[in-house]
Amino acid sequence: MNKLVGLVVIILSVFGGYVWAGGLLGALWQPAEILIIFGAGIGALVIATPKPVLLEMLTQCRNLSKEQEDPELYPQLFGLMSMLMTQIQSQGLKVLDAHIENPNESSLFLMYPTVLEHPQVLQFLIDNLRLQSIGKISAHDLEVILEEEIHRIEHDALRPSEAVAKIAEAMPGFGILAAVMGIIITMSNIDGPITLIGVKVAAALVGTFIGIFACYCLFDPLSKALEHQVEREVTRLRCISAMLSTFAKGKPPMQAIDAGRKQIQLENRPSFIELEQMLMEQRF
Numbered sequence: 001m002n003k004l005v006g007l008v009v010i011i012l013s014v015f016g017g018y019v020w021a022g023g024l025l026g027a028l029w030q031p032a033e034i035l036i037i038f039g040a041g042i043g044a045l046v047i048a049t050p051k052p053v054l055l056e057m058l059t060q061c062r063n064l065s066k067e068q069e070d071p072e073l074y075p076q077l078f079g080l081m082s083m084l085m086t087q088i089q090s091q092g093l094k095v096l097d098a099h100i101e102n103p104n105e106s107s108l109f110l111m112y113p114t115v116l117e118h119p120q121v122l123q124f125l126i127d128n129l130r131l132q133s134i135g136k137i138s139a140h141d142l143e144v145i146l147e148e149e150i151h152r153i154e155h156d157a158l159r160p161s162e163a164v165a166k167i168a169e170a171m172p173g174f175g176i177l178a179a180v181m182g183i184i185i186t187m188s189n190i191d192g193p194i195t196l197i198g199v200k201v202a203a204a205l206v207g208t209f210i211g212i213f214a215c216y217c218l219f220d221p222l223s224k225a226l227e228h229q230v231e232r233e234v235t236r237l238r239c240i241s242a243m244l245s246t247f248a249k250g251k252p253p254m255q256a257i258d259a260g261r262k263q264i265q266l267e268n269r270p271s272f273i274e275l276e277q278m279l280m281e282q283r284f
Contacts (some may be wrong), residue, residue, distance in 0.1 A: 003069055003225060010217045035205040036178040037214065038185050041167050051165045057160035060226050068233060069268045074239070075110040077121070078275065079282040081243050083108055084129070085253035096133045098128050121236050124149075128244055139248035146241040154234045161226035168219035175211015179204045240262040249253075254279075 019025060046054065087095045087108075099106040103126055104116060117124055128146060131137065137145075182204025186197060243260035247253065254276075261275055269279065 002155075005062060006221070009012070014213065014217065018262075026216050027202055028206055028209070030203050030206045030210075033182065033203065033210055036181065037171065037174045037207060037210050040174045040177065041171055041214070044170060045163060045167050048166065049159075053159045053163060056157075057163065057226075060157075060160050060229060064225055069115060069265075072114040073118060073121070073236070074261075074264060074268060074270070075278045075282070077236075078113045078260070078278060080109065080112040080115055081240075081257055081260070082253050082279055082282075083111075084246050085243075086257060088247075089253070092199070093133045100129050100133065118236070120233060121240070124153075124237050125129075125240050128240075132244075132248070137248075139245060139250075141247040142248050146245060150234060150237050150241060153237065154230065157230040157233065158227065159228065161223050162225060164219055165223040168215045168223055171215035171219060172208075172211045175208045175214070178207030178211070182207055216278060235263060235265055235268075241260045 015025065015028075018028075049057075084096070084099070099108050103109040103122060109116060115125075128142075128149075131145070132142065182200065186200040186204060189197065189200060239260040242263045243256045246259040248255035251259075257279070258272060258275065261269060261272070264270075
């Protein structure tokens with residue numbers, strides 16, 4: 001909703017101010033200029049970007065409507081981790097075998113359906129629990145492995161945002177391209193009526209406007225929105241990483257869960273007292 005409001009504000013401000021200053025909206029409607037600029041931009045994006053990144057870009061754009069974190073995710077994730085760590089303390093790592101081989105059928109995981117609804121969170125958790133269960137690994141080594149994996153995931157997830165940012169930077173150039181082509185057309189009709197020349201020059205300048213508008217009002221904000229979305233997703237993994245590595249150091253489950261809580265962004269982070277209440281409510 002915030003993104004839609006922002007877009008409406010941009011459109012009303014830019015075009016409303018233009019009309020208020022005495023401009024005619026009809027003069028901005030130049031389909032040829034729009035085709036040149038956006039066609040060249042999309043073509044350049046396709047050439048420069050691998051197909052998997054383009055598909056991920058479409059997926060991330062569809063997910064932009066989810067502007068806030070799922071309110072049930074962290075409470076259920078903390079509850080699941082509390083149960084897992086308590087069982088490991090009492091029965092050892094082998095107790096994980098009954099749950100991590102098929103989490104969608106695990107009685108424990110089924111108690112926390114929101115975690116199951118987030119494939120990336122579930123896969124990251126399961127993979128690293130399995131890593132611990134198949135052989136002894138030191139807390140330091142586990143922490144390094146988790147950090148490297150998160151770094152790789154974050155780097156890959158940011159590729160769509162970076163691709164959009166590159167196109168944003170190029171849009172003013174594509175606008176100039178369209179404007180230059182418009183000037184060429186104008187010069188080829190230099191012997192025509194002065195009014196015709198004026199109309200064609202104005203049409204050429206619209207190309208420059210569209211390029212700048214697309215850069216700063218569309219593609220650059222889109223790139224930032226995708227980047228923030230990735231940051232929110234990576235925060236979930238950092239939360240899990242902190243809990244796993246802290247527990248591997250021999251700390252009690254509550255201390256490990258609190259280490260994960262501290263990784264969460266401020267707007268989604270519960271206080272320590274709220275965390276205790278969450279876990280207490282889930283036990284009864």
